[in-house]
Each structure stands twice: as C-alpha cells, then as structure tokens.
C-alpha cells in the first residue's frame with residue numbers, strides 16, 4: 001500500500017504510535033492481597049495499601065511479574081532487571097498522591113510485534129505499574145468543573161497494569177486497528193489479560209502526527225485519550241490527522257497536546273498542551289527493592305508459553321502452502337488446529353480453508369477432524385457438490401455424525417455420470433449457438449459459456465450435479481468432435 005492511500009489524505013502520511021494499558025489477570029493487586037476483579041460493588045475490593053493509608057507498605061505480587069515477563073517474551077522484548085519509581089501528581093482517584101510505575105528501568109525493553117501481513121511494528125518498552133481508582137462526576141454532564149459532587153471507587157486502585165509503548169511505525173487507521181487486535185490476541189493467548197476494551201481492561205492512547213509524503217522528519221504529535229473501541233480508534237485517527245493537515249495547510253502549526261476523543265461528537269478536544277504537561281518528579285520507590293528475575297525463572301516462563309497467534313499463522317500457512325495473511329482468519333477463529341488435523345488426514349487444504357472461512361463462522365461445534373476430512377474427501381471425490389457439502393457441514397457442526405449418512409439422509413446422492421452425460425447432451429442440442437460459441441471461443445468466452453451450461457444443469461438437477469464433472473464433460477466433448 002502506498003503512503004497516499006494509507007493516510008487517506010492526498011500528499012500526506014499519517015504516523016501513529018500507540019500506548020496500550022492492559023490490566024493483568026492476577027487474583028490480587030500489584031502490591032497487596034486485595035482482590036483484582038471487575039464489577040464489584042464500589043469500594044469492596046480495597047485494603048490499606050490500595051487506599052494509600054499511612055503506614056501501609058507495598059509488597060510486590062510475583063504473579064504480576066510473571067505475567068509481565070510473559071508479555072515481554074511474547075513481544076520479543078529484552079527482559080531485564082527493573083526498578084519501580086514514584087510518579088507524583090494529585091488526583092482524588094489516587095489516594096497516595098503518587099502512582100508506582102516503572103520509569104527509566106522497565107522490566108521489558110525493546111521488542112516487536114508482527115502484524116498478520118508480516119510487517120513488524122517496533123515496541124519501545126512494556127513496563128509494570130499500578131492502576132488508579134475511578135471517579136464519577138455527578139451532574140454537569142459528567143465534567144468535574146460543573147459537577148455537583150464526585151464519587152470515587154477504589155476497587156481498581158492498585159490493579160496491576162502492563163503499559164506497552166509502541167514505536168511510531170503505524171501508518172493508517174487500519175494499521176492501528178490491526179496492531180491492537182494482534183496485541184489483544186497475544187495477551188489473551190498467553191493469559192496475561194482478558195483484553196476487554198469495553199470493560200476498560202485494555203485501554204489505548206493514540207499518538208498521531210502527519211508529515212508530507214517523502215518527508216523523513218516526524219511531525220509534532222498529539223496524544224488522543226479516551227478511546228474505548230477499535231471503531232473509535234479508527235475514527236479518532238481519521239479526525240485527528242485531518243485536523244492536523246488542515247492546520248498545516250492553513251499555515252498554522254500543530255501544538256503538541258493531549259486531546260480527548262468525544263465519541264458522540266466524533267471529534268477530539270484539547271485536554272492540555274505541552275506547557276501544561278505535568279512535572280511528575282519521578283524518583284525511585286524507596287519501599288520496593290529492584291526486580292531482578294533469574295535466568296532460570298525467565299527460561300521456565302518461556303518454556304511454558306503457548307503457541308502465539310503469529311506462530312500459528314505461520315504453521316498453518318506452511319502446511320497449506322499459502323501466505324500467513326491468508327491463514328489469519330482460521331487462527332482468529334481458533335480453527336487452525338482443526339484445519340491442520342483435517343489436512344493431516346488427507347483433506348485438500350484449499351477446500352478446508354474455504355469451509356473454515358465461509359461456513360464455520362460460529363466455530364466448529366460438534367465437528368471433528370475425522371468428520372471434516374471425510375466430508376472434504378466426498379466433496380473432492382465428486383460425491384457431493386459444494387452446496388451439498390455446505391449443508392452436510394452445517395449438520396456436522398450442530399449435531400455431529402458420519403458425513404456419508406448425513407448426506408444420504410438429505411438425499412444427496414451422486415448423480416451417475418452417464419445420467420449427467422445425457423443431460424449435458426440434450427442441453428447442447430437445445431442451445432446449439434451457445435455450444436458453438438463455447439467450442440470456438442477464446443478463453444474468456446469459453447469460461448462464460450461453461451458458466452451458462454453448468455448453471456442450466458444445476459437448475460434442472462436442483463443442485464444435485466457436480467459442477468466440476470459437468471465442466472469435464474463439456475471439455476471432453478468439445479475436443480473430441
């Protein structure tokens with residue numbers, strides 16, 4: 001894809017870098033034994049540490065570190081010794097007045113993620129930090145300035161987060177969505193997070209800049225917050241890149257800002273500019289020791305990692321002799337193991353993938369690899385037409401069984417080829433001009449006419465005939481005249 005079509009704005013290239021926060025799927029919080037669970041009654045999953053009460057001290061959750069290392073390994077990062085720091089700022093949803101986060105020594109350094117199309121997107125770092133609580137401003141349209149009062153829920157305070165900072169390697173809204181989808185699939189696969197954007201367990205901040213096509217230097221970026229779905233991500237990028245191009249085209253400058261995405265209005269608003277940026281006065285957290293995972297532990301975690309989506313795409317692609325991108329849907333649907341097993345049993349890879357993509361959107365249900373392979377064999381052997389195979393497959397998915405018996409129960413019996421020959425013959429007799437056009441035509445004309453004959457035969461046999469066999473008969477008759 002050329003930069004022009006990527007950006008959607010002629011002559012301009014959009015540059016995107018994402019910061020993704022994911023809540024880690026631990027039983028308890030990052031620095032205490034309070035439960036880490038979504039949706040409890042407000043302030044029921046708290047303890048002195050998550051409330052920041054004086055005298056309480058943080059104790060690091062080993063499971064959170066393990067999950068962070070898994071994320072690092074899955075994203076091909078350097079897993080390294082790390083340190084926690086205090087990030088100081090005041091907000092009521094953070095009772096200590098500082099957030100414990102990793103700053104200059106993150107647990108995971110540089111890495112990369114591979115998109116389904118094979119492009120690698122750089123990862124800058126993936127570090128551990130604690131989540132904040134949640135405040136609700138009541139009245140005044142939910143804005144703090146006009147609210148009558150505010151409520152705060154500390155259930156989320158202290159929940160472990162991994163912040164994955166991507167390099168500015170994305171070039172379109174489609175790229176950004178593909179990146180987030182892939183990241184989510186990886187996090188879910190390795191059990192690090194449930195990846196639910198709608199419950200806020202995965203949150204995306206989106207940095208956008210624009211530059212003229214061909215320009216090497218990066219433009220000034222804006223960071224867009226409050227993006228709650230893949231759809232908003234795409235809309236926010238489209239809006240924000242347009243806004244920046246319009247500014248520059250009018251001879252103005254893009255101001256480095258943090259902006260807020262408003263889903264209803266479909267636009268971004270200024271939250272704060274660079275001058276108003278917080279000074280967090282980071283310093284090392286004195287109540288925690290550095291985290292130095294041993295090589296043995298890291299190796300142990302690596303050994304226990306499941307196959308990642310990218311690895312599964314490559315595995316299926318190799319077996320079916322297709323591009324990894326073409327294997328993406330099968331992997332996304334979790335049907336790659338079934339497909340591979342059916343191919344192992346001799347089923348034609350192309351037919352297997354056609355069914356996976358077109359006829360198994362709701363999963364395999366009671367379909368087994370044996371049943372799948374047997375069905376595909378009947379189809380490639382000419383015993384079932386593609387339409388009949390689809391019907392039988394639907395039955396195998398909903399109630400299982402032997403494909404041959406299911407086909408028989410539907411009355412799908414292969415037409416005798418002599419019977420088919422007879423039908424083709426009388427069809428030719430009824431349409432002599434079409435037949436002459438088929439026999440004497442060039443490739444495209446022949447294709448058109450064979451489509452016509454096959455269609456007619458399907459009509460008279462109500463889909464019972466095997467289209468490929470009809471084609472074979474047509475070919476044979478036209479060359480043996």
Ligand code: ADP
Pocket residue numbers: 015016017018019165166167168169207208209218219220221
């Ligand atoms: P900060 O510490 O202010 O968040 P970083 O340098 O860590 O700044 O960058 C944060 C994010 O912004 C990263 O995801 C990065 O890819 C992205 N980014 C940096 N520069 C640009 C740019 N010019 N255009 C788009 N994204 C950018």
Ligand code: MG
Pocket residue numbers: 019
């Ligand atoms: Mg940032």
